[in-house]
Amino acid sequence: MAGxxxxxxxxxxxxxxxxRAVIKRSHLFTLAExxxxxxxLISQPYSMTHASIPLETRLKHGITPQLLRLSVGIEDTEDLIADLDQALNG
Structure with missing residues (x-):
């Protein structure tokens, strides 16, 4: 990989x-840690990987329910963009 x-x-x-609706509507991004x-993959660190961290600490560091983490795989770029667009715009 370059770049x-x-x-x-x-x-x-x-x-x-x-x-949560964006995560649910996504078809190409799998909910996983x-x-x-x-x-x-798509994840919500607030409720997944960082859920055991005290709420005050999560919020202090910007780990809010609105923060989503995307790990982009090898699927076609245009397909991924289209999937995110439909997930965001419902």
Whole structure:
């Protein structure tokens, strides 16, 4: 791989319910806590990987329900973009 890595975090406008809806509507990004695979993944650190961290600490460091982490896999770029677009716009 040359250039950029395949992991990004995004902060959504909206509430926890909206973030969960985006995750649910995604068809190509699998909800999972994993690294190193070839498939695209989506996670909500607030309720998954960082759930055991005290709430005050999570919020202090910007780990809110609106924060989603994407691990971009080897699927077609245009397909991934289209999937995120439909997931975000419902």
């Amino acid at each position: 950029f890595g395949g992991m990004i975090s995004v902060r959504l406008k909206g509430d926890d319910e909206f973030a 994993s690294l190193g695979g070839v498939e695209s």
